[in-house]
Amino acid sequence: MPTKTLNDLFIHALSDVYSAEIQLTKALPKLAKAATNPELAAAFTTHLEETQGQIQRIDQVVEISEIRLKRVKCVAMEGLVEDGQEQIDEIEKGPILDAAIIAAAQKVEHYEIATYGTLATLAKKLGYTEGMNLLLETLQEEKATDEKLTMLAKQELSKEQVGK
Template sequence: MASKTLQDLFIHSLSDVYSAEKQLTKALPKLARASSHSELKQAFQTHLEETNGQIERIDQVVELCGIKLKRIKCVAMEGLVEEGQEQIEDFEEGPIRDAALIGAAQKVEHYEIATYGTLATVAKQLGYTEAMKLLLETLEEEKSTDEKLTQLAKAQAAEQMQAATK
């Protein structure tokens, strides 16, 4: 039977992002190990810690709203994780792989930004004010991570340009 209510959408979307975050906790250590740039390794490790906190926040949202998550697999994250793994396999360790990993990670961040933005809006419409605040907190972390990755990409590009002109 198809879901019909905003509450159904909220539960489905929250269940989906819970799966996504769980998958990410397994992928981030692999990305960190595959990175050659120390700041990129650190960014992946830091985001792993944030991701664990985000999972805890989802647990808080579930408790606050008195809902039960569905057991579903986020196929979007599965594809994004697979794409990151392909980058590791397709490029030798070094600056080019690092650039590919940054791109793969930003795709993940953009997916999460869209998801948490939608969840916060739906939570507000359902009157889940405290849950909305938690979801917005996660949304801001995801935006911040995306910005850090952008800065790393720019810095790495500048380093490569300097090395090429020497």
């Protein structure tokens, strides 16, 4: 079905991010297992729990907005997950891999931040106020995760740990 209205666009974007979050629930345990920094592994585990809550929030948005999601696959997230997996496959476990998977995870977070910001704006325009508030809640979680990853990256990239 072609996208003709703002509501169609909202449904498509929400369907796409739902797919993205499902894919992420499969990728985050792999990132946690690959991490050698215990704080980083814990951050991925915590974000997995948040992601599961975000999926539930999307379900709430669907229910209160009285819409139906489409069956779509988020190819953007597929590529981002694949990028992270390539890092895991190609880099020896240790601080360099930790830095690489932080970078891969931040790409995911930036994609999600952009997506949830757009969705919240669309929800507001469409009068889905309660849905907008749920989407903004997720947006704040994604921003907090990005900040945590930035902090861990700064720790991980100290010259004492990784050399030149």
